[in-house]
Amino acid sequence: MTASAPVIDIRDVSRTYGEGPPALADVTLSVRAGEALAVLGPSGSGKSTLLNLIAGLDRPSTGSVMVDGLHVDELGEAASAKYRRAKIGMVFQFFNLLDDLTVTDNVLLPAQLAGMPRAEARTRAGDLLESLGIDRHARAYPGRLSGGERQRVAVARALMNRPALLLADEPTGALDTASGEDVRELLAELNADGQTIVLVTHDLGLAESCATRTIELVDGRIVRDVATLTVNR
Amino acid sequence: MSALGRVVRAGVGRRRVQTAVMILTTLMAVTASVLAAGLLVASQAPFDHAFAQQHGAHLTGQFDGTKVTAPQLAATAHASGVTAAAGPFRTLSLRPRTTSGSDPLPAGADLPPMTVVGRASAGGPVDDTVLVDGTWATRPGQIVLAYGGLPLRPGAQLTFPDLPGSPTLTVVGVARSVTDTAEAWVAPAQAEALTAQGSTATYEMLYRFRHAGTDAQVAADRAAITAALPRGAMTGSQSYLTVKLQAVANTMAFVPFVAAFGVLGLLLSVLIIGIVVSGAVGAATRRIGILKSLGFTPAQVVRAYVAQALIPAAIGCVLGVVCGDLLAVPVLGDAGSAYGAGSLTVPLWVDVAVPAAALALVACAALAPALRAGRLRTVEAITVGRTPGAGRGRLVRRLTGRLPVPRAVSLGLANPFAHPARSATMAAAVAFGAVTVTFGVGLALTLGAVQSGRMLNSAGSVVVATGGGQQGPPGAQVVHVGGEPDAPKADPAEVTAALRTQKGTRGFYGTTQAQVSASGVTGATTVVAYQGDSSWGAPEMVSGAWLTGPGQAVVSTRFLRAAGIQVGDTVTLTERGRHVSVRIVGEAFFTVGEGMELLTPTSTLAALGLDSQPSRFNVETEPGTDLAGYLASLNASLDPTGAVAFANTSGTSDLIATMDALVGMLTLMLVAVAGLGVLNTVVLDTRDRVHDLGVLKALGMTPRHTVAMVLTSVAAIGLLAGAAGVPIGVALHAHVTPLMGDAAGITLPPSAISVYHLPDLALLALGGLVIALAGALLPAGWAARTGTATALRTE
């Protein structure tokens, strides 16, 4: 276990916006392959900022961010886009599906951007939708689906290119209890299959049920870092 | 009001691109419109004013004294339609020679023939001439010169060596006649005395008519007069409309195309301001809802949005008036000075009326979307999100998604269908740009054709000058006005022989010039006489054919109009009592010499007793001949004759250069505005899609792909609109260029009108694509650079 190189290696990272106090301050964090890391913390504590830095959507003010051996903080715009295509799958609180594309077309997007052969992409999308239990909505538009179903579509889209890392920002934040439970189970299963996950949440239950490790941010600093021992495991 | 003001200011200030676009588009439209209207009005004014004040002659008639008597002529004052008449006045065609030297004219200079009229007083019911200097000629030995003719002042003396005893007259005054009824005046008794010996009497009558607004009316009035006289009594006549045309032609030629640009500009302004305001309303649905929930009335909202368009439009109008007025200065030039009107400017009412009309148009364009904002229901405005109507264009998205192209491209292709109305306006802006480019390029090509065709002596790559200049009678010393006496001429026969033996000569023809009087045309007419096979160097024919034998002549449309004749008619040339009739066999296009030169074989000059030896040869060399080598060798063999060969370079016309510059500037402005219209639409679209763009980037879309997507979304529109705009531009050009010719009193040859060729058209069609892509490039870059994290936060 200790021998495997970390998937995420964050060193002394700070991120300041303008004059205000830092959104992240001196964060050092390393995540190994197969881990499911839950990031807890009050609103404004820097959780989304941390996720954006890992995804290459934002750059640290100081410090370095390495993902899968890549200096994410040093990538240019195009390189960081290619990096996301290849290594990252993202799931958001408000799904961020494109309303004018069907479910299948939404799921296909990352593969199309990466230039995956058509047939292969179609097969993969079909498999994903089926395994996530939403294949009957394949030709529907996202507006027709329930919140839970939409989030499943988002997860399918995130997994399309078999990312090394799945990033989820409040994936259950916009869902009711039952749908939330749905997504919680899905993430736990994915992690059990070996998917590395970083999960930002307010939801202690979510953290406990599907994370192998939990950190807590307050005012941009890691104040707690514990292994979560779940009964299921 | 202050709250409303602040809302408007905030709205205007926040949209810098849109504000700049609105200012530019109105600026362009008003500049072109003020210029067109200003030229139209201002160029007519001095002539009209002078004509009214001096009771100008609607018709000046010349009569043959052997066929009609003075009392018969006087009786024509009672012909039907005539309201006033003056005359008959004796007329003479005389060649003066200066006796006293003055600044531009040395003593002893032989001058071209001038029409001298015997007239008792400066004033009268018709052609009430204005004395600019000195007094009227009342006694023998006195002469009054027409203003703008010979550069002589009272006190100068002229002799007439052709007349027995070489009488000498003293200039006592300078007078201005609005319709150029004479080049000089003397007292009636003096005219009588000068005519006396043997030569036939000729007369001039001046008429004013009840109805003389059009060429047709003047022609009818003229017919009424000739009907009352013996056949052939009237040898020529000149309508005031011809004089006016020549006075304003150069300026009027600008009006059709500048007006076309003005109309294009106004339409584009309406379109763009409509786009901007509806875009502002669409983007601010929420804001409008908040304003209304705070207690703004619908009327206030409407006013706020109309004002948002009117403020930049007003700035554009003011700048446009300034630009239009400034541009009018070089175009109007000294068009007014001939009538003592000083330098011309655009009339004040044009400066007020044109921008007022433009502003009214802008207000209308802004009102429609502003009313939509006013009607917007408050609840809807607040609750409905920023992206209404996301359901549109789904089918197209699905279809384009199947295309075997990169995803970024297929996403871009489907984009225009999400906002059909917006895409249509963008297409219209691009089409306007394409129309303008096509029109502008066509005008430039036409002007280029006119430029190369307007000269008579531009044929051939080599010119040989024999050293002779303008022709006088044989043996007379010839002086150019303002120039030195010419060296004696080389023998044309020797030059011809040298050209024949010179290796590399393909063909050549000789020309010479003389000034004689021509029937139907007042003043001296320059005759260009051709010798040898000149068919390869002939000017472009509008109708009829080029010279093929003796007794023929070719003239321009202007000459035909001035003389009131058609191809097939004859013109009588007169030189010191000798008359020669030539038949007009063709109408040619050229504008050199104001297009009033008469082209004829040298035999015509010989028949008039003038020197018919060529003074200049235009030479065409064999293809592939080295010009420098040819010239060196030819000059060596010409050396003993005194003639010189040089490369043929024809000058350029200031008028055409001014037109070219104006066309280029207006085209650039309109195209820039069209491009900005595209830019503005893409900015709106990008702003709408900023969230989707964020998602796509989070999924790994590179900046290059983002740019490609945005550019694809406009490319199809650009191609289609460009292809649609080109035929419209061609049609506009086909409509406007003949009007320009008409305004200038010339008929443009087909080669100057059919200027487009298929490859050019294909390129022009691509122009729409270029405009669309250029307009989209900037916002595409913005889209690519938008911070993804920020974009995703805006949910």
Ligand SMILES: Nc1ncnc2c1ncn2[C@@H]1O[C@H](COP(=O)(O)OP(=O)(O)OP(=O)(O)O)[C@@H](O)[C@H]1O
């Ligand atoms: N683009 C930005 N510009 C300015 N400040 C920002 C920006 N993004 C984040 N911040 C600030 O950084 C701090 C951390 O924000 P972040 O979004 O990471 O918080 P969070 O922990 O995700 O909160 P929440 O639970 O509410 O989503 C906040 O104070 C926020 O205002």
Ligand SMILES: [Mg+2]
């Ligand atoms: Mg957050």
